[in-house]
Amino acid sequence: MGSHDCHVFMQRLLPVGIRHLLPEDVVKPIMLLSRFFSQLTAKTLRRTDMFQLRHDIVQVLCKFEMIFPPAFFTSMMHVMVHLPEEALLAGPVNYRWMYPIERLLGELKKSVRNRAKPEGSIIEAWVQYESLTFCGMYLKDVETAFNRPQRNNDGGMRKEQLSVFAQSAQPFGDPGRGESFSTNDMEVAHWFVLNNCDEIMAYLDEHEQMMKREHPSHLVARKHRELFPQWFLDSVSYNDELYNLAFGPIRSELFSGCNVNGVKFLGAARDDKLCTQNSGVHVPGGGESTDIDFYGKLTTVVQLLYKDRYQVIMFKCRWFDTNPNRAGSVKIDHGVLSVNINRTWYDDDPYILANMASQIVYLDDPKAGSGWKVVQKMDHRNMYDIPELDPSDNDVDNEGCPKELEGREDSWEWLCAHFQAPEYVNKAQVNKGNRKKKTLLHHSGSRPFSYRMDARRREGSKFLEIDVFGDVYVRPGNELAESLHTTMVEREPVGSSVVRLQLPPETPIESVAPPQDAGFQILTETLDQTLGRRPGTYCRGMGNARRREPRPRSSAQSNSQVTALTAQVAALQGQMS
Template identity: 90%
Template sequence: MDMFQLRHDIVQVLCKFEMIFPPAFFTSMMHVMVHLPEEALLAGPVNYRWMYPIERLLGELKKSVRNRAKPEGSIIEAWVQYESLTFCGMYLKDVETAFNRPQRNNDGGMRKEKLSVFAQSARPFGDPGRGESFSRNDMEVAHWFVLNNCDEIMAYLDEHEEMMKREHPSHLLPRNTVNCFHNVEIIEFPTYSDELYNLAFGPIRELFSGCYINGVKFLGAARDDKLCTQNSGVHVPGGGESTNIDFYGKLTTVVQLLYKDRYQVIMFKCRWFDSNPNRPGSVKIDHGLLSVNINRTWYDDDPYILANMATQIVYLDDPKARSSWKVVQKMDHRNVYAIPELDPTDNTSTMWLTNV
């Protein structure tokens, strides 16, 4: 409805301009505004029909002209060479080509570890900022988060809880105790592995200022604030047992937990903004745009997440509010696609594959 209203109002706006500005003001660029709403209604967003890709291609073809007397022949000869080299590059394995070159945000590729927390496709980089610290309490909180988000060890935690109920029914410790995993006789389980054994021993840590994860580049806020771009916004979708609240924050430090035999877990330490909609002054929605108050934080004592839980977002200035409010803008990354996995038991997906 806004576009229809704009198509009606733009004519009246230009008529009022004619009463104020001289005739020289009304160039073709001013007149084109009359047609823009109609074109948007007929053809949709302009990025699906603009000429920038064609102009870039014409610019590349123009660079291939070496003989100005015969420009067409120069372009054809250069294009044949390009096609030939591209075809040969598909079969060159030991030479870096456009087909085997590492991606722009190289995260190290798929890992072969079996535990989900060890199988992250992540590569940290950069020295941490000055003043960054990691205390013993931070280590316990981070390691506790790893244990409680590793599906493969839930059976061991259940066994420990049952053992504590039998031996100490009146002094039952909470399940979030980090040391409980050390007391379980994991070697008696048939699913025991070296990865599980090393996870139980606990880690040492290293700090970094950035990380490549799943083809996306993240930077800590101290380093990101010095740049014109923005790579520190973090979003974790809700869906827990007690709440479906989405979490929004900014990455402060990348933590690498190193276990025995060179196993690693990459974690993000974030500054989480209060996004509880039941608390006034935390979040607001205006015309479908979500704004968060960056001066109000929560989960200061539990700031860690696994790196593969995070999706990147951008914070924009909210022109209708004070500087403490930022508009959350989600985005899609280039060459990163969220392709759902097919369920082999789903008859619909099987039927579709058969018809293809």
């Protein structure tokens, strides 16, 4: 195999084929290495991702050292540690790797006609190529390599105003045998067009609110779908694109393929006869299904024809069931997504707009068995997924870097990458949800409560627990903590008064030392009355610094109650006798 074949094999085929052949501790580092090269050789790179890769590749190689012998680790294995740093300095890999050079050398090698003088043959062929290139750049009305349309010609940009009419799509090919398009199919497709036209969202919302006022909740969706087309037609003006859309499709035509945004799609009936694959379709979730991605295969290309030669290109697809709440629909193993092609859904609503589709490839999943396909997302030639620049993005510049880190931009970028990493974001979301469930939030940080109690004890505090509660929980705006602390402070003189009763009457209350656990008792009583007592020995407001005394077991309480009742019964019997 050539170097490019090994490149594809490493990133695409090896992760799929080894999962059922090798032990788990061997498969995992190989999958991580494959993912490392996939991210490193992407067409667009982010600096934060490169910092993360620089950290991950070290851990991957450490896992390899636990599996393979020392002779496996040559200089070529060590060079992977430096690849992320090289990408940070030189940019995306595909602008400087050797594959284009090797391809050019292969073309020059083919031009050798005299093996005794290979240099002369190459020079002669190159002079001819340069001459033809020069002439081709200046010839007009002649098709050359510089003016011929692209291989997957989608018709170019259209002049229509509505987004559904302005799709860059060019259908082609006769439909397969048995393909039909009924009136009901046309209504379903047209309803999808209306719901996915950005320019009429205001009309849809207005009519839906009207239906909610006029009909009960269980009939709103059905009435909205039945009455909206005619209401929309009556609401728009004539001689307008909106009117042509509201009038509905006049007729339809079926095709077996379509070029969309420079990508060729073929229907499954035609695609299954070829050794290539162009029927896989992927649509990211939207609306209420943002967490669900849709995967399927294209069956038919539908062209809806409206008035004044307006048209909408749609894909009719066979959608696989990818609902994560249903068992046996999707499987994710080491980041590899597999779908069950024997289970389908949305059979009554299979249409999408052509420009919604992204092309994917399905591979057999040897681990899951027959009926399961691994989803492979591809990067097409001359297509780049470049995000828009955000001034607040750390990949654009170092704006926002604090003065303490000036001259240490690498540290600042590492911090940004750390706080944007998926593991940290997920952990932060979980902690945020846990904090919302709590009634009281302390502001002690990681410092234990016992340290604060020791500090208060050295200061001579009489009510340690109450003072620590005020230090940790009371903050401006926290009305609950402020009211609880105020109640505790108001109860402090009561604890001192109990001791004062045992002292001479002239003893001032300020000089009276309260009982040892007076602060703890006041705190627990106040919190139990307001928030309820927690089960067990845990005490709110004290963390792990103080614990309650364990309650007597229920069996012991029952025995004591039985003994007391027995004694009372015996006493009553004695009185009666």
